[in-house]
Amino acid sequence: MKHFVKASVTTAVILGASLAASSAFAAPAVSIAGSIANTRHNMGSTGGGPNSAAPGDTAEICIFCHTPHGGETVDAAGNQVAVPLWNKILSTATFSTYDQLGTSTLDAAVGTVGSVSLACLTCHDGTQAIDNIVNAPGSGGYNSTGGGTGGLGWTWATDGTLDTTGRFTGSVDTGGNNIWQIGTDLTNDHPVSMQYGGGGYSALNPDGNHFGTLTPTRDQDFAPAIQIGTGARWYVDNVAMANEAPTESIENSFDKWDFKLYTRDTSLESYVPTNGAAFANQNEPFVECGSCHDPHFQTTTFLRMSGVTDLVTNITTVGGTTTPGINQSNVGSRVCLTCHTK
Numbered sequence: 001m002k003h004f005v006k007a008s009v010t011t012a013v014i015l016g017a018s019l020a021a022s023s024a025f026a027a028p029a030v031s032i033a034g035s036i037a038n039t040r041h042n043m044g045s046t047g048g049g050p051n052s053a054a055p056g057d058t059a060e061i062c063i064f065c066h067t068p069h070g071g072e073t074v075d076a077a078g079n080q081v082a083v084p085l086w087n088k089i090l091s092t093a094t095f096s097t098y099d100q101l102g103t104s105t106l107d108a109a110v111g112t113v114g115s116v117s118l119a120c121l122t123c124h125d126g127t128q129a130i131d132n133i134v135n136a137p138g139s140g141g142y143n144s145t146g147g148g149t150g151g152l153g154w155t156w157a158t159d160g161t162l163d164t165t166g167r168f169t170g171s172v173d174t175g176g177n178n179i180w181q182i183g184t185d186l187t188n189d190h191p192v193s194m195q196y197g198g199g200g201y202s203a204l205n206p207d208g209n210h211f212g213t214l215t216p217t218r219d220q221d222f223a224p225a226i227q228i229g230t231g232a233r234w235y236v237d238n239v240a241m242a243n244e245a246p247t248e249s250i251e252n253s254f255d256k257w258d259f260k261l262y263t264r265d266t267s268l269e270s271y272v273p274t275n276g277a278a279f280a281n282q283n284e285p286f287v288e289c290g291s292c293h294d295p296h297f298q299t300t301t302f303l304r305m306s307g308v309t310d311l312v313t314n315i316t317t318v319g320g321t322t323t324p325g326i327n328q329s330n331v332g333s334r335v336c337l338t339c340h341t342k
Contacts, residue, residue, distance in 0.1 A: 034298020054155035067135040098191035129166035197222035232283035261285035300329030
């Protein structure tokens, strides 16, 4: 009996030590991408920023964009839109798109504004309040209109970014300096809802070269897209982050830092392609807002690049004057050059 007790105690000690050791090794590392809780996209009362709800409205973070049930799936025209459990009424605005400039440098077909870009514009076009929420916190909070353009009537700080109803204001399109309000004129913004590289990739041509060119894409100044698995899904490898943060990003392996391309079924599009770029009439990769930005990242303007330097306090004090360091997300235009091979 004594031997049994000793063995049990010894086993318990060893087991406890093993568990402690395994717990130490299993502790998840803090991602250099940071947390959405520390960004402007934390619009709950814990956000602490100028775009945070007043105490008493809500302390939730995800609710401003997502809902586990009852999300929006159709646009104003009744078309199905691939948006991630979206908790807002999708924008009903009419957008002016980049192809309407008639520039000869655009050799991709531009589609109707949709996919995740339309989700982003539900706030960033400035047409409705950021508290337009279909499924509000708590029981019985569902409202199919999300409260309309004025949202739920929560209280917002008016610092020049939002008006009293919670809508973005001061767009550069109207003479302001608020770049966050993109507005409905997208002709002065990087084009979205367009074929990657002028086309070339499709479900039947997953490795590109649909047009018989020397490169996978019709435009030869683009990095190749990489197929994910065997489906009609693609991404552009973020080699810069693979070199900078090899513990989080691996070259030629799809991860959260890579530039996402969004699949659209071009056989459903009814417009005429721009500059003669023919569609494959099947699933193809398109560039959207989420290709360069991840709204959950704590990086410069939510870019998919260089969370390392963004999260490091970089302050220089000279003669008693404190100056914040330069933010490095797009140093050397690394974001641009991930796709554009210039």
